[in-house]
Amino acid sequence: MYENYAHVLIFALVAVGVVVAPLILFALIRPVRPDAEKLSAYECGERVVGTPWIQFNIRYYLVCLVFLVFEVEILLLFPWALVYGAFIGGPEQVEALAQGAANTSEASGGMAFVAMFIFMVILAVGLAYDWGKGYLEWETEITTSPEIEEKEVA
């Protein structure tokens, strides 16, 4: 196993090197003629007004929040998917995988399915809740007139 991951490590270093090397090497022959206009941020040809580093809309953040939880849940499904076939095969196959690490006498395909199914249902409940409450909609309020807005705030 180590050598496979050693390949990964070396490849990672090579990949970084592939980026860094031309940045440094070609800096020698690249023209460098900076001026204030060139170095300013792109604002469609106009002067920059205000800062882009503002308190951003929360919607992107909520997407990420939902993502994190689902990511963890799906991660838990990977080991299950990996051994599900063995569970269908029966306790002997599971025992062969576990190598004595776990109590496998009751392993069966039906049990593994039910375990996953409960897990999936809980996942679905979370999704259904967010769906029902409208947290998955991108923009929850597009009002057409200011008066509605005022009512909501009040």
Add this chain to the structure above:
Amino acid sequence: MATKQKLRSERMLISMGPQHPSTHGVLRLMLETDGEVVEHAEPHLGYLHRCAEKIGENLTYQQFTPYTDRMDYLASMNENWAWCRAVEELTNLEIPQRGEYIRLIICELNRIASHLLALGTFGLDTGAFTPFLLAFRERETILDIFEAVCGARLTYNYVRVGGVLWDLLPNHVEMIRDFLVQFTSKLDELNDLLSENQIFVKRSANVGIITAEDAIEYGFTGVNLRASGVDWDLRRDEPYSVYPEIEFEVCLGKGIKGTVGDSWDRYYVRVQEMYECVKMILQALDQLPPGDFCGKVPKMLKAPKGREVYVRTENPRGELAFYLVGGGKNIPHRVKARAPAFVSLCPIEDLFHHMYIADLVAALGSLDVVMGQVDR
């Protein structure tokens, strides 16, 4: 309901344009955005302002025609025509019948070219690149015809006071006929690619809806007005030139995919109008009479001092009208153009309120503005 709760976040002031891929030239929109939603948009104009109207007051009537080319550079022929009609009205010039037919043929061709570009860029605004280039290929053919007819590809100065510059030769007629034959099938293709495309429909239907009342109150004209369901076309309702002798239908927005007056309707009215243009040109080619293509125009074209005219013409972008006051000599006292593209920009502040950035781009594309005409 929890979803209606207001979340606080700062608004970003962002300048969209003048150098932005989807502001169709040099329109600048100051957007106030909250995340993906545009809360407020304020148009800044004048990046292409060239005092065209003031220049018009210092030039002779004939000399000003090329300046109109530069206003709406996508439909220069129609722009020329509008100016010439105003001058002819002011000076009571007679135009020979053949000249009128040639004008109609050429200007309807230019209408097709202009609509093609509007469709292409609208597709580009929603992210579809291929329709843009397919539309451009057809537009190229039209430009080839124009080049053969008048020698220029963008600023033609072809429609002149009193008629047109050159006659339409038999080989030109042949070119136009050839083009029209293959164009209808190509247009069907383009239609298939974009109009019924589910993603495109979802991006443009129900986006930027302008009701009939609003459209009238804002002074919308042309396609943008008809897309809102208002049955009004100068070519039929206030006919000029030889339009009464041509049969055509006025296409209206019907809200097939969403609501009447949405971006998809504006798009689709343009598509239908191109089919109508083909019909009109074919009729005009059949009826093309022999004779002079240009009337007798005095070198020193004079208009009586104080005489004023307001002549409106149906252009691809709406009603282009020129208001002229004669100056006694060969120079007008006052020139004023009513630019339809400028009117199309008027509802921006109301329309682009609480709207996705992507919808803003789509709605702006569907309004089909040309900044040369807006700024003049």
Add this chain to the structure above:
Amino acid sequence: MIEEAVRFVINIPFGFFGSEAPEWLVFVHCSLIYGGVFMMAFISVLAFGSVWAERKISAWMQARLGPMEVGKYQGCLQTIADALKLLLKEDILPAAADKPLFTIAPILVFAGSLMSYVAIPFGPNLKVADLDIGVFYILGTSAVVVVGIIIAGWSSYSKWSIYGGMRAAAQYVSYEIPTALHLLPVIIMAGSLNLIEIADEQQFFIGPVDCSFLTWNLWPWINPFATVSFIMYYIASLAETNRTPFDLAESESELVAGSHTEYSGIRWSFFFLAEYADMFVVSALGTILYLGGWHGLPIPVIGPYLAPFFFLFKVLFLMFIAIWLRWTLPRLRVDQLTYLCWKVLLPFGMVTVTGTALWQLYFYKTPVGVILGTVIAIGTIWAMIKIYRSESIPEKGKPMARRDQVAATPS
């Protein structure tokens, strides 16, 4: 063979001192040759080739010629000329940018998407690293890309960049869920996370003839849920690689160029290359998991030798479809993007995973299953198209609000 050659060469300087090169030194050199030389050469050829191919294909679809000048044949060297231009272009570091982060971001994006290549096998023996959890590893590396893109967007100190960064991050992370979920059916079927084992699991021989094309995981008679999953995986992977119709993050008509608006020259080219590199990775993953990898070429004797080419052919075919879609479809809006992810792909993913689990219990590779699977798959796809079509008439929208009228109404 390479290992022996490397050992021989390295031993030459050590031979002077009468000693032998340590084993790890040989290993590092071998790895550098596999990863650093072969794989990098492959990636460069792939990137240059696919960029050129995309240009030519798009030109062909749009009735134009595309690049014609550089190189004798059809402008085939155009991409290389462009690369040279980018290398020699002035390197602009915006004055207001957070410079260390601005420099690190393309490294993260590029290295992150290149890291996946280590785990991709091109044939039964053609691989750099044989990871036991290859699928999982490839999913993990995309995490680095997300961080790189957020950093790129934030550090540029430009409004369009930060918009692009935010959008890209939200899009990448949300589409990682369906991508992972729609890979699960295959993992259940294969019982392995090793890419080579997954590909080999789809083998099916009739005598000496490789008839694996009948038993690819994609086919409904093997598992109808996997068929649906493959389609959904492909859609999600398009979003993962930021291709139209999901290229919101760099949608030029809205955000100019998204998170890399401020990047130019060589720094920009890494973002560009990463996109194409990613496209290959997701296509390769789809090929190995659903299209049987290199299996399925029914030629008895030379078949195994052509296997890597057959694999590449399938991958390039999937890439071609991505290019085809890109030049056909408009772009989705951001709320439609999230709708598709959370309300279509994710629920379908849950159903396909559960369905596959049941299928494995009762019908996997049974005669009943073959018939039932075909029926179910056709039914599902028909229903999907039906639902999609039925959505074509949306409800009426609201007209705009006129401010003067709003002000006139007493509140």
Add this chain to the structure above:
Amino acid sequence: MFDFIFFVFSFVCIGSALFVAFTPNVVHAALGLASTFATLAGFYVLLGADFLAITQIAIYVGGILVLMLFGIMYTHTIARVSGEQVMMQVGPALLVVILTLFTLVATILSTAWPVKEVAPPAPTADRIGVLLMTDYLLPFEVAAILLLVALVGAVVIAQTPVRKSIEESVD
């Protein structure tokens, strides 16, 4: 070779952790944290836990760190422009921390750990899967419920309505 890589990783890991501790810029700190997480994944590989290593990258770098970056961007106005943050009570804190560290290291070094003979690392994912399905079945389901609660809770909390305007709260 194992030792060498271990020391390189430890150097990078501790270095980037110290960077997190001392850099004034929150975004830079987040990136330092990413480096720490990545080297920790490297440690996990060294310890033969490949599944855990990828999980570490996927969840910590791809999930938690991204969430933190979003959080920083959302709360950014308070730390105007560069996200600079001061450190407080550095002296006493260092004292406490060094004392803790000393105690910990002393304990670690003085304890006789019941170390077994290490076998070459083997794939772990399937064994973890079996364990999750048999001995740890209940925790597996409970984790799902925990995540459900976290999902619902986090979204609800983050969506809390604002009743006061900014001016009032500043006052």
Add this chain to the structure above:
Amino acid sequence: MVGLPHFLVVSAILFSIGLLIMITRRHGIMMLMGLELILNAANLNLIAFSRYVETGIRGQTFAIFVIILAAAEAAIALAIILSIYTHSAKINLDELTSMKE
């Protein structure tokens, strides 16, 4: 020869740095970073024990649960920090003096 104590020492150092961050920083998200470092130190311990001490694979399974907990905790904690910030425009947790409105 690197063995169990080496990993434990690294873990201890990480733990201390996490503690240092939690003591010295008042920025809510920075404190969360310190917390994550501490959790990671614990995880490193678990996995090191799983390798060097006779516990089978259980240490790693445990580490998975720790990661799950960390993710859930990060989600909730960040949501709370954000909520506090939205509520009172304060990110430095020291300045919070009241749990009330």
